[in-house]
Amino acid sequence: MDEHFSQLVRSLQDATRAPTPEQLSELSDLETPQLHELTEAWPSLSPDRRLHILKELRQLADEHFELTFEAINRMALRDDDARARQVAVENLWESQDDGLVRPLLRLLADDPAAEVRQAAANALGQFVYLGELEKLNQGLVQELEEGLLRSMAQDVSQPVRQAVLASLGYSSRAEVATLIQRAYDSGQEGHMSASLRAMGRSANEDWAPQVMAELYHAGPRVRREAAHAAGELALQKAARELIYLLDDVDQQVRREAIWALGQVGGRLAVEALEALSESSDDPGEAQIIEDALDNLAFLEGTPDLLLSEFDNPEESPD
Secondary structure, eight states: OOHHHHHHHHHHHOTTSOOOHHHHHTTTTOOHHHHHHHHHHGGGSOHHHHHHHHHHHHHHHHHOTTOOOHHHHHHHTTOSSHHHHHHHHHHTTTOOOGGGHHHHHHHHHHOSOHHHHHHHHHHHHHHHHHHHTTOSOHHHHHHHHHHHHHHHHHOSOHHHHHHHHHHHTTOOOHHHHHHHHHHHHTOOHHHHHHHHHHHHHTTOGGGHHHHHHGGGOSSHHHHHHHHHHHHHTTOGGGHHHHHHGGGOSSHHHHHHHHHHHHHHOSHHHHHHHHHHHHHOOOHHHHHHHHHHHHHHHHHHOOHHHHHGGGSSGGGOOO
């Protein structure tokens, strides 16, 4: 018995004290006996406290890459509280362990909470992608795609079906293109947004006309997804439209346009991003611009672009 870990578990059960980041960090890389002890104690915590712990673990993982909370998040996939199950799924978004595919498919098929099914549908997207890269067993890929297609046909929740379609965008199965086109043709903003996300993930430039057309859509959600799809498809011919979106009234649309210009490349994109870098007074936006310029320099290997940050010695980084 690990007495130190047992003390940690007792402290988590103490509802009068909030767990500290130091305590929660000790939940990283749990060994089997520790996980068993925590699993036994977990139901004794209130639903709100369990949810708080899972959210804090997400923040810690974002801030400290060396911390891994996969074991506790997998445990929480079976939590009685739908909120905890949803956060647990979202916390596992970086995991590429194919052992997650079937638990996520079960949540997608059977969980009573639409929010959990939607989170599962989103999380399964990267496994579809890995399947396309032939990094998953083909039998598992078939099971995964058929589970998603079944959910697409049967789930009563539109957000769930939209998340499923977006994840299926990575798939090269012939019927997926038909589903994408049908959602796009619906004219319904949520379905169109999902179809555009799927188009971007398809790596198929045949979708370019639809993507470029929706860069002018009245709805910011659709414009945002169209800009992202243009970037994913590296549509250099969309550069002028993306530059136009740099003045969009919606901040998220503007930021997607910045990111997309960093993906599509070309002199127009470089000049627009450099000009924006000089004029932007938004720190968050400035970081996105810097990342986009760095990506262009990496992709294109343009010497003057690589040196552009150092044109003024007084502004050179330390």
